[in-house]
Amino acid sequence: MTETLLSPTPSDDAGAPAKRLFIKTYGCQMNVYDSERMADVLRPLGYAATDTAEDADFVILNTCHIREKAAEKVYSELGKLRELKDARAKVSRTMTIAVAGCVAQAEGEEIMRRQPAVDLVVGPQAYHQLPELLARTARARGERIGADFAPNEKFDALPAARGVEGFTAFLTVQEGCDKFCTFCVVPYTRGAEWSRPVAAVLAEARDLASRGVREVTLLGQNVNAYDGEGPDGSPSNLAKLAYALAEIPGIDRIRYTTSHPNDMSDDLIAAHGALEALMPWLHLPVQSGSDRILRAMNRKHGRQKYLDLIDRIRAARPDIALSGDFIVGFPGETEADFEQTMDLVRRVTYASAFAFMYSPRPGTPAATMAGQVPEATARERLHVLQALLFEQQAAFNASRTGMTIPVLLEKPGRFGAQATGRSPWLQPVHVEDAAPLIGQIVPVRIESGGFKSLGGRLLQQKGV
């Protein structure tokens, strides 16, 4: 559509080197997906990916706004890019710099003001317009666009085929958030909850399968709130979507992230017990174990409700690996509140989880709440919680030793004929003498379970 604005296209200019594109991705998996899609949009314009900013003609920083540190990283990176751009200008070459993603959405004007080397700013719902924006930038440096688009415009405008390589892929099915947790910027940067129609998701999954993808991870800020339009025109749900995806030949494994406890429907829990393709892994953030703090966070669920939910999920799928997110040092958090979080973690036992120190985000209600916790206290709590989570992760991995598990082999390993893949619970698994089987799901006997990964050998080789 918009590509016609750019001319000449590289094919008109035979012999000219491909234009080089460097995308640096920060933040969550949805940004990883978006970066891949930006590359897809730019490929027809002759942009080929490169690994460094140094030799790129077009640099995109796909940014994250979730914590202050994440946003600040962008400005220091932009400072470095400015130097590269200036050096190029001296030899009469240009470098176009774009800021995309959630910082672009939240503080676009501020970016342009703080770093004049930035040519364009593009929010998460507008990157399908990159070709047009690039063309305009070429005419007038400093063009900035708004990002007030609905996600469906973006998805409709993206190329149908994806440039994926490998056997696993992300697939965005839902975007945005209506939950308004008091600490979080996502409802402001990604907009209202919106789900892609089932037909669009299935079409993208079929395309992925035809390119050899065997495992898809469905993405959404609240993916289990998925309610995309179904075949009969009425809203579907994530369980039904998972069943439909499992029907696609080649799609053997399905995961989804991130989920909210309040959207964990009975259907979805039942699917975990019944649908083989649905992997026994669930990222279900709770943020805090204290009811008082959960209320202040506007999480709309209490501690007991979360614990009961975990019991029901485990009843449906006893071997499920649970993952989560925690925030320590939320305004007003006392030692007793923190102890409630520690207690909840001990009760649930996680296979892996993330703990963050609360970071006040401008414009969110919690940023101005009374009782901001001193950084030293929050840091101390972070260390205590992380130590427990690390211990649980190590124990979970060690408990896989001796099991025979299906592993999707994804790529060559580091040593000899090793191949590396993923377990059903998402840990990397290094498998001896398996390189010729990359792309397959094979039974592997686990011989070691370290903190970060598992090691083993093909079942057929037992005793060799």
Ligand code: SAH
């Ligand atoms: N949609 C997901 C999470 C999105 S953000 C959910 O509802 O759980 C990813 C994680 O970043 C959150 O789970 C939270 O733990 C953390 N986070 C978000 N805002 C934060 C803030 N202001 N300070 C610290 N951590 C934050």
Ligand code: SF4
């Ligand atoms: Fe942020 Fe809460 Fe929405 Fe998750 S549910 S994205 S933490 S507002």
Ligand code: F3S
């Ligand atoms: Fe960050 Fe935006 Fe994802 S703020 S976590 S990149 S939704």
